Amino acid sequence: MMAMAFMPLLAEAQRRPVPATIKKRVVTSSGDAEMLFASDVANTRATLAGLCEKIGWSVRWKGSMRDTLRCDVPTSETTIVQMAGANAGDLRYLIATGTAVPVRKEVVFLLAAKRGGTVVRAQAARFFPAVSGVTPVRKAIEDENTFNGLINILALAGGRFAPGTRFERIAYLGFRTDQVSDATGDGTRKTRGLVVGDVDAGSPAALAQMRVGDVIHAINGKTFGDYEGATKLMAKLRPGDPVHLTVQRDAAPITVDLVAMDVPGIR
Incomplete structure (x- = not known):
């Protein structure tokens, strides 16, 4: 290792x-x-x-x-x-x-x-x-x-x-993200989603035509309060699972459907 x-x-x-x-x-x-x-x-x-x-x-x-x-x-x-x-x-x-x-x-x-x-x-x-x-x-x-x-x-x-x-086998989607949050009137911060910063060529995300700048709001219909919440949702996925992402793109909500795969090189 x-x-x-x-x-x-x-x-x-x-x-x-x-x-x-x-x-x-x-x-x-x-x-x-x-x-x-x-x-x-x-x-x-x-x-x-x-x-x-x-x-x-x-x-x-x-x-x-x-x-x-x-x-x-x-x-x-x-x-x-x-x-x-x-x-x-x-x-x-x-x-x-x-x-x-x-x-x-x-x-x-x-x-x-x-x-x-x-x-x-x-x-x-x-x-x-x-x-x-x-x-x-x-x-x-x-x-x-x-x-x-x-x-x-x-x-x-x-x-x-x-x-x-x-x-256990890890579900691979092929994108990397950063958290996006907004300040609110009472001094707290509210997570707006995860913004896609990179998409791997040939990955499930690329095949589903995800784009850099897409903002993910929900995973399989479930929202998350922060990055760790999103990580826990994705940790439940296994290779072969269908994944439905609620995404905001150019101010319009869309659904991106993809199928998780094994991490490249792992069988």
């Missing part, structure tokens, strides 16, 4: 396609990016810390909590909103300042001794500034691209897949 551009992967995961090094979906028993290491907890932790420092991450808690390693991921991401509260799992944001506030990103490695070695689970998260005097709000980064990036990091550090790990 080859190394990836780690920092851009987690800093801009929403802008990247499925990494080329993983062309089948990895499904672990825990649901997190997880691998086994032949070394004990202390040596595995030291190896991961060294790798994180090598790729430019800031390692924290090196001297304590031997079963945990936390790394801050450099990012230029900012927000002009602060967390005001949560209701039924939906995040609500209120404008708190007119200046940009940094968003902190981190990766946490959780280590546990296992007969003959160590099992490591990796998780990524963003921390949004909260209203004054309140602890910053943590939101897990759970999109598939970030998951795959964490798997690649563990593999580069010497990890191997644990027994019981499954590998």
Whole structure:
């Protein structure tokens, strides 16, 4: 398994396609990016810390909590909103300042001794500034691209897949997108859709005549609140599935029908 551009992967995961090094979906028993290491907890932790420092991450808690390693991921991401509260799992944001506030990103490695070695689970998260005097709000980064990036990091550090790990075929559509959102009157932002930035030649998207600039509003009739919501909808697709995209093109709504295929080169 080859190394990836780690920092851009987690800093801009929403802008990247499925990494080329993983062309089948990895499904672990825990649901997190997880691998086994032949070394004990202390040596595995030291190896991961060294790798994180090598790729430019800031390692924290090196001297304590031997079963945990936390790394801050450099990012230029900012927000002009602060967390005001949560209701039924939906995040609500209120404008708190007119200046940009940094968003902190981190990766946490959780280590546990296992007969003959160590099992490591990796998780990524963003921390949004909260209203004054309140602890910053943590939101897990759970999109598939970030998951795959964490798997690649563990593999580069010497990890191997644990027994019981499954590998599922990934549905390939052949386009890349970026999120488009609009400011609203109450200071929140509403996702307008995903704008298509690139279409692969010969892909299902190309065969369906998708165009750069198309804005996707729904996938198989289901809308999404943000990029991660769209990613979760697309993660349910399998090669051979029909896909119906509700698209805005030149201010007119249209439906683009295509059939998902295997990632090129994978059988």
